[in-house]
Amino acid sequence: MSNTKYSEEHEWISVDGDTVTIGITNHAQEQLGDVVFVELPDVGSTISKGEDAGVIESVKAASELVAPVSGEVVETNSALEDEPGKVNEDPENSAWFIKVKLSDASELDGLMDVEAYKSFIA
Amino acid sequence: MTELLKTPLFDLHVANGGRMVPFAGYEMPVQYKTGIVGEHNHTRQKAGLFDVSHMGQAFLIGPNHETVSDALEKLVPAEIKGLERGQQRYTQLINADGGIIDDLMVTRLEDDEGTLMLVVNADCKQGDYDWIRANIPHGIHLEEHSGHALIALQGPASEKIMAAHCSNTAAMGFMDAVASRFNDIDIHVSRSGYTGEDGYEISVADDKVEQLVNALLADDDVMLIGLGARDSLRLEAGLCLYGHDIDDKTSPVEAGLLWSIGKRRREEGGFIGAERILREIAEKPSRRRVGIKPLGRAPAREGTEIQSMDGETIGTITSGGFGPTVGGPVAMGYVSAEHAKADTPVQLIVRGKALEAQITRMPFAPHNFKR
Numbered sequence: 001m002s003n004t005k006y007s008e009e010h011e012w013i014s015v016d017g018d019t020v021t022i023g024i025t026n027h028a029q030e031q032l033g034d035v036v037f038v039e040l041p042d043v044g045s046t047i048s049k050g051e052d053a054g055v056i057e058s059v060k061a062a063s064e065l066v067a068p069v070s071g072e073v074v075e076t077n078s079a080l081e082d083e084p085g086k087v088n089e090d091p092e093n094s095a096w097f098i099k100v101k102l103s104d105a106s107e108l109d110g111l112m113d114v115e116a117y118k119s120f121i122a
Numbered sequence: 123m124t125e126l127l128k129t130p131l132f133d134l135h136v137a138n139g140g141r142m143v144p145f146a147g148y149e150m151p152v153q154y155k156t157g158i159v160g161e162h163n164h165t166r167q168k169a170g171l172f173d174v175s176h177m178g179q180a181f182l183i184g185p186n187h188e189t190v191s192d193a194l195e196k197l198v199p200a201e202i203k204g205l206e207r208g209q210q211r212y213t214q215l216i217n218a219d220g221g222i223i224d225d226l227m228v229t230r231l232e233d234d235e236g237t238l239m240l241v242v243n244a245d246c247k248q249g250d251y252d253w254i255r256a257n258i259p260h261g262i263h264l265e266e267h268s269g270h271a272l273i274a275l276q277g278p279a280s281e282k283i284m285a286a287h288c289s290n291t292a293a294m295g296f297m298d299a300v301a302s303r304f305n306d307i308d309i310h311v312s313r314s315g316y317t318g319e320d321g322y323e324i325s326v327a328d329d330k331v332e333q334l335v336n337a338l339l340a341d342d343d344v345m346l347i348g349l350g351a352r353d354s355l356r357l358e359a360g361l362c363l364y365g366h367d368i369d370d371k372t373s374p375v376e377a378g379l380l381w382s383i384g385k386r387r388r389e390e391g392g393f394i395g396a397e398r399i400l401r402e403i404a405e406k407p408s409r410r411r412v413g414i415k416p417l418g419r420a421p422a423r424e425g426t427e428i429q430s431m432d433g434e435t436i437g438t439i440t441s442g443g444f445g446p447t448v449g450g451p452v453a454m455g456y457v458s459a460e461h462a463k464a465d466t467p468v469q470l471i472v473r474g475k476a477l478e479a480q481i482t483r484m485p486f487a488p489h490n491f492k493r
Binding site: 033034036037039055057058059060061062081084088 | 158419
């Protein structure tokens, strides 16, 4: 997954041309514990780096999906809203959250690669 | 910041993968490897083992039951004089304004004339002890039960599991309390808990608790349970958490704890704070603690504003989260009396949006106490 980047908010960002897929890392789901509620942004809406792009609630607490990049939401994994527990089961694969068409590809430069992320969470 | 305290089971928690967090001045496990939902479900289906050694255990000691119960009845609204030997009761310490200083369990020891055992909340214990000492007459004294841990075994398999080590516990009824022996360990055990399930709470010397816990964990039906599931279990059971659902401003009448106020006490009063409590019993309180069922999937947490369908603020959620047994969000809170009837539709303001909800009867998960 050499074209996968990571944010300090514990999101993974898989880059495919000018579109990225965003989810939360295994480390993030471990810290959250059992995820019981997911709210995703609407397809067609615009998200801005650093701002809320969704809601993730565990049994313990509510937290936000913080947009690691800016752009237009082109697809959402609405299955998560019906089965939020998938986030715990397969966070870095089938339990992706949103796909975003980048408005500023240079924002990717500020994200970590996998090695940097590993040391970030160590 | 002062250093966090550890219970005698700290090393056992860590060795079992407990995720330790600060709670009421102690380092306590919020969950183990299984996670909150798995721990919650295991407790409802089999048995969960909880370390509650952070709670305060104390004895109120006087020359005889008549004298010591009379002293405690000045501080709580429950019927204490009428407690049988070996019987436990839930009550509250009440301040001069009728608010709740703490909620606690009171046991009349079965073998000791003139001694009541108290179990109080960890966060409140020093304040409780100071309050009690300042308000009891000469000849009665409070003694902390130091050097003793407290654990809870909760869930439908508890009776079978305890009976293997301690044969006289199976015959105990709900809220019975006896001194007993667990294998060769001296314990004081009550049939009670904070999950809505059948189970036991066991007081045991600090240097014996690990041995006792390991004997219980040897049974495949027993799993260690952290504070996270303890909270979701008690919320589904409709039980109050001090500092959240009740505090020094709420009265037991508003909190729906009228059942815990003795009939004689309602007539006679004679306890600190009785004026407000007797008035609220007569005139009905202006707000009431109720169960709240969010109708969607989103949990509504503590502090969430409750509105009528007209958009008028009618109250606040005091505990809210996800109920694994219910399979969805559950909450409790206070609403003005005219909106407190079961099935009343209300709206909850979560992240700026109004979510549909309904006032509902509690518990959310049926109680399975031993009767």
